[in-house]
Amino acid sequence: MTYLGFYILMFLGYINQLFFVPKVAREKHRDGYVPLYDSFERFYLRYVYRRVRDCWNRPITSVPGAEVYVKERVTHDYGWSFEYTGREVKSLNLSSYNYLGFAESNGRCAQNAVRVIKEYGCASCTSRNELGNSDLQVKLEKLTARFLGVDDAIVFGMGFATNALNLPCLVSAGCLVISDEKNHASLILGLRLSGATIRVFKHNNTKHLEKVLREAIVSGQPKTRKPWKKVLIVVEGVYSMEGSIVHLPEIIAIKKKYKAYLYLDEAHSIGAIGPRGRGVVDYYDCDPNDVDVLMGTFTKSFGSAGGYIAGKKELIDYLRVAGHAGCYASSMSPPIIEQIITSMTIIMGEDGTDDGMRRITQLAKNTKYFRKRLHQIGVIIYGNDDSPVIPLLVYMFSKIGAVVRTLAERKIAVVGVGFPATPLMEGRIRFCLSAAHTKEQLDYVSLVLIYNYEKDSFFFSLFMSFNKTFPVPSMAALNSLFCYRVIIFFILD
Template sequence: MGVDFRYAAGGISGSWSLWWWLLGCWGFLWEGRSCYCPVTALPIAHHRPRFPHALHVCDRTRFGSKTSMTESSAIREANGGPGHGAANGLKVGRNGWVKNQKHHHKKPSSYAEEKVHHSACNGGLYSRPFYESFEETPMLVAVLTYMGYGILTIFGYLRDFMRQWKIEKCHIAREREEQKDFVPLYQDFENFYTRNLYMRIRDNWNRPICSVPGDKMDLVERVSYDYNWTFGYTGRVVKDVINMGSYNYLGFAENTGSCAEAAAEVTVKYGVGVSSTRQEMGNLDRHEEMEKLVARFLGVESAMAFGMGFATNSMNIPALTGKGCLILSDELNHASLVLGARLSGSTIRVFKHNNMQSLEKLLRDAIVHGQPRTHRPWKKILILVEGIYSMEGSIIRLPEVIALKKKYKAYLYLDEAHSIGALGPSGRGVVEYFGLDPTDVDIMMGTFTKSFGAAGGYIGGKKELIDYLRSHSHSAVYATSMSPPVVEQIITSMKCIMGEDGTTIGRERVQQLAENTVYFRRRLREIGFIIYGNNDSPVVPVMLYMPAKIGAFGREMLKRNIGVVVVGFPATPIIESRARFCVSASHTKEMLDQALNAISEVGDLLQVKYSRHRILPALDRPFDETTYEECED
C-alpha cells in the first residue's frame, strides 16, 4: 500500500501550478519590492511576509514605508503620552521614544535597499538597545530564485510524464487500483514537491549520529545509489564534526561531568522508566523536587513538568481555552502552538510577526465586535508568543506585548523553549532579559530539551492555574511521567545555572554563550552574509534563497567537518531558504573560527554572500547606558 500521487503531467492541476508560479513572478516584477506567491498561501504554516523590512522597536512597520511608527497607543500611554517628557527625561523624536545612540551607531547607509535598522530604545519600556535585522532580499536574487523553482517545476512535470509512461523507473509508493477512490493523503503540490525537489537534497536530513551531540559529534557515513530514494551505510564514521545545528545552548548535552554522574546514580536507584502516570504510581519524589526548583528558577508560585515539549503546548492550550474564546497567535509561532490552538476549538486570529500595531488592532476589534454573529463578549482572549523564534532568530518584544495585554485585559502565553537558559544575565529567559516581572506573564512555558540537555517541558504560573492543569491537561492526566535520569539531568543542570551547586560554572556558561553569539553574528556580517534575527539570539539564520544551494551548502559544509542545518519550504517561505546555526557555550573560539572560515569558503563557492553592507561593528559593541543622551525633537 502506498500513496497515489495523482500525476498531472500536462493536466489541469499541473497547468494551474505553472500558472500560479507565472502569476507570482509577474506580481513580483510589477510591485518591485514585494511579490505574491500562491504556494506560500497554503495552510501548512504561518509565514512572515516574503520580503520583510527590518524589524524596528519604535520605527517603521515591516509592511510599508509610509507608516511612520509601530508604537501602539498602549505604549504611548506607558511612556506618558505624545508630546510629553517621560519620567526619565526622554523626549519624543521622529522615530518614537529614543535615546541618542550616536556613540554606537554608524551613519545611515546610502543604499536604498538597506533595511537593517538600529532599533530605538523605548524609554518607557526598554532599558537597553534592542537590535533586530531582516535585510531585504535583493531583487535579482528573488527573480533568480523564482526562475530556479520554475525550471525545477517544468522538469518535474516532465519526469512525472516519463514515470507515468514507464520511460523512467518510478521509486514512489503507489496505492492499489481499488484504493484510488479514497482521498489522497497529501495535496498535489506537496507530493510534487516531495518527489521532484525534496528528494534531490534529502541526504541533508536524518543523518544518523553515533556520539554525544555536544560541541563535536560523530556521523555515520551513508550513500545512495538511486538519487536519495534509499540509503546504505558504508561502515565508516565521520569523526569530530563541529556541531553547529543542535540546540545545545549551554553545553549540557554531555556524557561526563556532574550532570551525567547524577543521572547515572539515579538510574541505579530508580531505574530508567516509571511505567505509570503521575496520578497513579508514577509520581516520584524527584518529580516533586524538580517542579519546586523550576518554580523558584522562574520566579512564579508553582510549576509542573511534562515528558514531551511538543505536547506541553499542544495538549495544554486546549485545557486553557475553548469555544467562545479567542486566540491571537503570532504568524511565526511554532507548530506545537498552532496545533494546540486548533485543537482547542477557539477562534484563531493571526497577527504580523512582532508587530504591535497588528496585535493591538486585533485586540480592539475583538473587544468592539465580540464573537462572530452573536457579538457577545469573548470569554477569554489569549495571546500566544515565543521568546526566541527558532527560524528567524528574533526575540519577542515582550514589554510592548505586556503593555497591550494589561490595557485590553487579555491573557499572555509565553513559549520560552529557545529563550530559557539562553537569554538573561542568569539564564532565566526573555523575561529576565528585559528586566520584567515574571508575574506579568500569565502562562510561562518552556522546554528542557535545549539549554538543559534533557527532555520534556514545563508550565509555570499561579498555583490556581497549575492545580487546574494537573486535573484537566491531557498531557498531565494520560501521559507517562518523566524518566528518573531525565529528571535528575534537569535538576542538576538547573542548580548549576542557579549556582546552587556551589560553583560558578552555570553563570560562566551563560556569559560564554552571550559572547559566542555576539562574536559569531559579527563575523558573519563582516564576511558578507544576510543574517536574520536579534543581535543577542543564539539562533543565527543565514539566507541561501535558491533551492539548489540548500543541498549544496549542507554537503560542502560537511566535507569541511562542519555539521549544519539547512531549512527550506514548507518550514520557511518558498523563496527564503536558509542555513540555521545554533551557537553553544561549549564552542571555543577556535571552533567558531574554523566554522566561520568554512562558511566563508563555501559562501564564495556558492556565491551566497548577498549582503550589501558587510561590516556593521557598531551593532555588536558593548553598550554603556550612562553614555546615552537625550535626543532632540
Template sequence: MAEPFKRSPYVQNATEKSIWYVHLLTHLASYVSLFGAILAEWLVKYHIISSNLSKDDPRNKGFASLNDRFEGYYTNYPYRLASDVMNRPICGVPGAIVDVLNRQTSDEGWAYTQDGSKRTIVNLGSYNYLGFSHNDGPCAQRAADYIDKYGLHMGGTRHEGGNHVTQKHLEECIANYLKVESAIAFPMGFSTNAMNIPALVDKGSLILSDKFNHASLVLGCRLSGATIKVFKHNNPQDCERLLRNALCELSPKTGKAYNKVLIVLEGIYSMEGTIINLPAFIEIKKKYKTYLFLDEAHSIGALGPTGRGVVEYWGCDPKDVDVMMGTLTKSFAAAGGYMGGSKAVIDHIRAQSHGSCYGAPISPPLVAQVAESMKIMTGEDGTDIGNQKAIQLLKNSRYFRRRLIELGFMVYGHEDSPVVPLMTFWITKVVHTSRRMFDFNIGIVAVGYPATSLSTARVRFCLSADHTKEQLDYVLKMMDIVGDETGSKYMKAVKPNPAYSSSDEEKSR
C-alpha cells in the same frame, strides 16, 4: 565587553526583506523545479521512466497512496534529491564536536547505506545552548545515580499510579528556576503546547498568535476551537490593532462577547533568530486585561545572566506572564516540556489538561539531568560554572553574528540570539552550502520549504557555550569560501554595531 549582559541595541524588526529580484528568481526556480517533478511523475505513470515509487511495486499493494499533489511532488523529487543533508545519523552526544556516520546512496536518495565509517565534525546544528550535552560530569553522574535509585520509568500515566517523587522534585526545581508559584512538567515539548492550550481557552475565546509561532502552538490553538487572529511577526502595534478591532465585535462562534483573550508568543523564534519584544506585549496585556502565553523553548537557558530566559533578559516580572512554557530538550539536554505560572493556573492545567491526564511522568535520569543543570546555572552548586556558560554563550552569539555580517552575508534576528539564520533564498544554495560545509567537517542546519516559504530558504547556525573561538573562526573561514562559491553574499561589508567592535570582542575572550 565589561558588561556582558547589557542588552545589545534592540531593533524592533530584525528580519530583513529579500531583494526584489532575488525574491522573483527564487520563485521562478521553485516553479521550474515543481514543473520538473510533475513531468517526472507523469513519465513514471506512463512507464516511460522507472521509479522506486512506482505504483506497480508489489510492496505498495493494499496501501493508500502517499502522494497528494504538491506535497507529494515536492517530497518525492526536490526533497529526495537533497535528503543527504537532512537527518544525518550521529553517534555520541551532540556537543560542540560530534561523530557522524557516513552514508551513501546509489539511487538518488531513495535509500541510504552505511559502511560503518564516521567523521568528526564541528556541530552547529544542535540546540545545546549551554553545553550540558555531555556523558560525563555532574549532570551525567547524577543521572546515573537516579537510575540506580529509581530505575528508568514508572510505566503508567500520572493519574493511574505512575506519579513519582522525582516528578514532584522536578516541578519544584522548575518553579524555583522560573521564580513562579508553581510548575507542571510533561514528557514531550510539542505536546506541552498542543495538549494544554485547549485547557486554557475554548470556542468562546480569542487567541492572538504571532505569524511565525511554532507548529505546536498553531496546533494547540486550533484544537482549542477558539477564534484565532494572526498578527505580524513580533509586532505589538499590529497585535493591538487586531485586538482592539476584535473587542468591538462578537465571537463568530458563539455570538457573544469573547470570554477570554490569550496572546501567544515565543521567546526566541528558531527560524528567525528574533528575540520577542516582551515589554511591549506585557503593556498590551495590562492595558486590555488579556492573558499572555510565552513559549520559551529556545530562550530558556539561552538568555539572561542565569539563563532564566527572555523574562530575565528584559528584566520583566515573571508574574506579568500568565503561562511560561518551555522545553527541557535544548538548554538542559534532557527531554520534555513544562508550564509555569500562578498556582491557580497550574492547578487548573493539572486538573483539566489532556496532557496531564494521559501523559507519562518524566524518566528519573532526565529529571536528574534537568535538576542538576538548573542547580549549576543558579550557582547553587557552589561554583560559577553557570555564570561562565551564560557569558560564553552570549560572547559566541555576538561574535559569530558580527563576523558573518562583516563577510557580507544577510543574517536575520537579534544580536544576542544564539540562533543565527543566514539567508541563501534559493533552496539549491542551501543544499550546496550544507554539502560543502560537511566536506569541511562542519555540521549546519539546512532549512527550506515547508519550514520556510519557497523563497526564503536559509542555513541556520546554533551557537553553544561549548564552542571555542578557534572552532567558530574555522567555521567562518569555510563559510566565507562557500559563500563565494554559491553567491550567497547579498550585502556589502557592514560595520558591526559601534557599541561593540569585533576587536573588543576578541580582547574580552
C-alpha cells in the same frame, strides 16, 4: 533568481514525472475517501525534497555536544534510498540546541543520571495520575518555580505535548486567541484542538497585534457578536526559524491595556538569554507574574527532555486535574529529571560554583562574536543580535543542498531549513551556537564560509595577501576581489 530557479525545478520535475513514472507506493481502492496525500505534497517530496534529502535526518553516534560523530551514508539512486558506509565523521556541531553545553557524556549531570537509574530505574511505565508520580518530579517542579520566580510549575515528558495537550485545557469555543504568524507547530496544533477562534498577527509586530486585538474585541464572537469568554495572546521568546526575540515589554503593556492573558513559549529562550539565563523575562527584566502562562522545554539549554508550564498556583492546580498529559502521557523518566535538576542547579549557582554563570556569559560572547563575523563576510542573516539561533539566508533549494554538503565535507554539521518549516522562497542555513564552542571553532566556520563565498581560492589568497585591513573581509572587500579577478581574466585572455 529564487523564483526562477524554483519554477525551473518544478518544470523539470513534471517532465520527469511524465516520462519516468517513479516506483513508489500508490493509493488504491480509495473511492469515496479523502486522499492521504495532497498532489502538490507528493510532487514536492519526490522531486524537490528528494534532491536534497541527504541534508536532513543525518544519524549521529554520540552526544550532540560541541562536536558530534555523524554516520556517513551515500545514495546511488538520487535520494530515493541510502546506505551506510560504516564510517563515522567527527564534525563541529552547529546544528543542535545545546545552548549551555550540558549535552555531555561525562561530568556531574551524567554521573547523577547514572546514580538515579540505579536508585529509581529507567521509567515508571505509567501516567503520572496513576502510579507515575515521584519525589523527583515534585523536587523538579519546586526548583523550576523558584528558578522562574513564580508560585508553582508542572512538568511533562515531552516539549511538543506540553503545548499540544495543555492549550486545549486553557481555551475553548467562544475564546479568542491572537497568535504570532511564526509560532511553532506545537502551539498551532494545540490551538486548533482547542476549538477557539484564532487570529494571526504579523511576526513580532506589536502595532499589528494591537490592531487585530482591538478589532476582534469590538466585533465580538462571529455570528452572535457576544463578548469573548477569554482573550489569549500566544507568542514565543526566541523564534527558532527567525532568530528573533519577542518584544515582551510592549506585548505585556498591550495585554494589560485590553485585559487579555499572555502565553509565552520559552522553548528556545530559557537558559539561552538573559543575564541569569532565565529567558526572555530575565532578558527584559520584566516581572514574571505579568506573564500568565510561562511555558518552556528542557530539551535545549538543559540537555535533557520534556517541558514545563509555570505560573500562579491556581493555574497549575487546574492543569494537574484537567490536563490530558497527566492522564494519558507517560511520566518523566527519573534520569531525565535528574539531568534537568543538576543542570538547573548549576545555572542557578546553587552547586557552589560559578560554572553556570560562566556558561551563560560564554554563550552570549559566542553569539555576538559569530554574528559580527557573519556581518563582516556580507551574508544575509536574520534575528536579534543576542539570539543564539542564527539563520543564514540562501533562498534556493539548490543552495541549501550545496551549502550543507560543502560544510559537511569540511566536517561542519549544520541544519538546512526549507518549506514547510519556512516560506517556500526563504530557504536558509541555521546555526545554533553553544557555550561549548570555542573562538577557534567559530573562526574555522567563518573561514570556510569565506572560501565558499569566493570559490577561486587562488585569487582569494592573492587578494588577502594584499588586504591586511580586515581579519575577515567585508562585503566591499569581496566585491573588490571580484573586480580584481575579472581584470586579471581579461589580461590573461
